[in-house]
Amino acid sequence: MIDEIQTVWIRYNLTERTIEHLQIFTIALLLAIAIGVATGLLLYRRRRYSPPVFSTLNAVQTFPDIALLILLIPLAGIGTVPTIIACVLYSILPIARNTYTGLISVSPELLEVGRAMGLVERDILIKIRFPLAFPMIAGGIRIAIVFTMGIVTLGGIFGAGGLGAPLQTGINLMRSDIIFVAGIWVGLLAVILDGIAGGIEAELKRRFGSW
Amino acid sequence: MINRLIDPDEGSISINGTDITSIDEILLRKNIGYVIQQIGLFPHMTVRENIGLIPKIEGWSRDRIEERVKELLTLVHLPPEIFMDRYPKELSGGQQQRIGLARALVMDPPLLLMDEPFGALDPLLRRQLQDEFIAIKENIGRTIVFVTHDINEAFRLGDRIAIMHEGRIVQVGTARDLILTPADPMVAGLVGSEHRYRHLENLTVQDIMLPVSEISVLEASTSISSAIGLMTDAGLEVAVVSDGTSIQGIVRLPDLLRVGQHSETIGSHARSPLILRPDGTALSAISGMKADGDVCALVMDGEELLGIFTPDEVLRRLV
Numbered sequence: 001m002i003d004e005i006q007t008v009w010i011r012y013n014l015t016e017r018t019i020e021h022l023q024i025f026t027i028a029l030l031l032a033i034a035i036g037v038a039t040g041l042l043l044y045r046r047r048r049y050s051p052p053v054f055s056t057l058n059a060v061q062t063f064p065d066i067a068l069l070i071l072l073i074p075l076a077g078i079g080t081v082p083t084i085i086a087c088v089l090y091s092i093l094p095i096a097r098n099t100y101t102g103l104i105s106v107s108p109e110l111l112e113v114g115r116a117m118g119l120v121e122r123d124i125l126i127k128i129r130f131p132l133a134f135p136m137i138a139g140g141i142r143i144a145i146v147f148t149m150g151i152v153t154l155g156g157i158f159g160a161g162g163l164g165a166p167l168q169t170g171i172n173l174m175r176s177d178i179i180f181v182a183g184i185w186v187g188l189l190a191v192i193l194d195g196i197a198g199g200i201e202a203e204l205k206r207r208f209g210s211w
Numbered sequence: 212m213i214n215r216l217i218d219p220d221e222g223s224i225s226i227n228g229t230d231i232t233s234i235d236e237i238l239l240r241k242n243i244g245y246v247i248q249q250i251g252l253f254p255h256m257t258v259r260e261n262i263g264l265i266p267k268i269e270g271w272s273r274d275r276i277e278e279r280v281k282e283l284l285t286l287v288h289l290p291p292e293i294f295m296d297r298y299p300k301e302l303s304g305g306q307q308q309r310i311g312l313a314r315a316l317v318m319d320p321p322l323l324l325m326d327e328p329f330g331a332l333d334p335l336l337r338r339q340l341q342d343e344f345i346a347i348k349e350n351i352g353r354t355i356v357f358v359t360h361d362i363n364e365a366f367r368l369g370d371r372i373a374i375m376h377e378g379r380i381v382q383v384g385t386a387r388d389l390i391l392t393p394a395d396p397m398v399a400g401l402v403g404s405e406h407r408y409r410h411l412e413n414l415t416v417q418d419i420m421l422p423v424s425e426i427s428v429l430e431a432s433t434s435i436s437s438a439i440g441l442m443t444d445a446g447l448e449v450a451v452v453s454d455g456t457s458i459q460g461i462v463r464l465p466d467l468l469r470v471g472q473h474s475e476t477i478g479s480h481a482r483s484p485l486i487l488r489p490d491g492t493a494l495s496a497i498s499g500m501k502a503d504g505d506v507c508a509l510v511m512d513g514e515e516l517l518g519i520f521t522p523d524e525v526l527r528r529l530v
Contacts, residue, residue, distance in 0.1 A: 117241070117245060
């Protein structure tokens with residue numbers, strides 16, 4: 001059993017594939033965080049735009065990921081770039097929505113005290129709203145991690161490399177051993193990353209959460 | 212409204228003669244300490260960071276902030292080394308409220324706004340914090356606008372009390388003014404004027420003494436018979452005996468009547484009475500007199516005679 005796993009692992013370069021996979025994942029996630037937090041912040045500043053923007057992002061979310069990757073072929077071809085684009089498109093919503101919600105749902109007393117102390121709006125945003133929104137934002141990122149993990153794998157089937165590639169090979173050769181090893185490994189990775197994210201989220205809640 | 216979180220629909224608010232709408236609101240707020248019932252400590256900041264927030268924005272050095280935080284924690288009776296680096300959720304309600312007060316004082320504001328700061332605390336703790344508040348109030352010597360729904364808290368803590376009703380100030384005055392001369396039935400009902408005897412603790416000796424203008428000061432050389440005459444005519448039970456420059460004591464009508472020799476002077480029968488300070492509470496004065504078995508005390512401010520304090524008079528005024 002272990003021998004068989006080892007054979008598949010070495011034969012299909014799963015170590016390099018894992019590194020490749022995590023690279024795509026990291027780039028996609030960082031972009032999604034940057035764009036998602038920025039979107040949430042912009043919508044917080046221009047609240048009346050939030051319903052249409054969130055509706056649009058919701059619509060993107062309901063779109064099947066395979067269909068999205070196929071639709072991106074004429075725009076971005078196949079490979080890493082369309083995969084990252086798809087990841088980001090899916091991940092903006094949870095991050096942006098949680099950022100927005102976190103920023104607007106700070107308790108009114110704290111805001112009143114902040115204003116009464118003589119803090120200007122910018123200070124209130126940076127020193128009060130943002131830190132208090134951290135746990136919420138972390139929750140959004142955690143959801144995005146799970147999405148991104150799935151889409152990067154799917155993207156691998158469409159030529160992006162990563163752990164999707166051996167899966168594709170397994171499907172083509174009808175080799176269930178490759179599919180098993182690569183599939184379970186991707187699943188395990190997702191669980192591990194989600195666990196780490198969950199730990200960070202809990203710590204942020206402890207540190208920045210209201211009580 | 213005083214710190215312009217809300218702007219007035221009409222009328223104006225002035226601080227030391229300056230209309231507050233003409234002051235930059237951020238500057239105004241930095242000069243007004245603010246404490247609210249919900250306390251509003253920032254949960255993501257330690258005690259040190261909560262208190263030091265505005266100084267940090269103002270660009271104080273770390274050392275200066277630390278020193279100021281320690282000073283304030285000591286003022287509110289929380290040992291700095293224990294509390295400085297705790298988070299608000301690690302503190303009890305009373306401790307949090309003290310931190311709230313310390314934070315409001317950090318910039319040494321000339322004015323403090325306190326909006327029902329003790330409202331959410333249990334009665335025992337509230338009482339304790341009120342006592343501490345009175346001590347701190349004397350220490351810092353600042354104007355404090357203190358909002359409360361508890362009239363007894365107002366009496367206990369306030370020097371001047373403004374009664375607000377339906378957006379208007381109905382009456383402004385000391386506890387004595389409100390209890391003895393309420394402006395309207397609403398104020399009377401609020402302060403419980405019909406139960407004035409309950410307010411012994413809220414009134415000072417000076418509030419309910421018989422003032423010097425309503426009592427007789429007799430020369431020590433007056434004979435007992437003429438003193439009896441004078442006092443019965445004036446309807447007085449007690450008179451103060453003076454030798455012209457200083458107070459010799461007091462004489463009571465029943466005592467004088469008991470003396471056989473009406474030709475003696477009252478000076479030889481004057482008794483030295485209990486002396487009360489004008490600003491003590493009526494309640495403590497009465498308990499003191501009861502303990503000593505005195506029926507009459509002189510109210511003196513240093514060398515100056517202000518009046519006489521007798522439980523009879525207190526009863527007459529309050530019931």
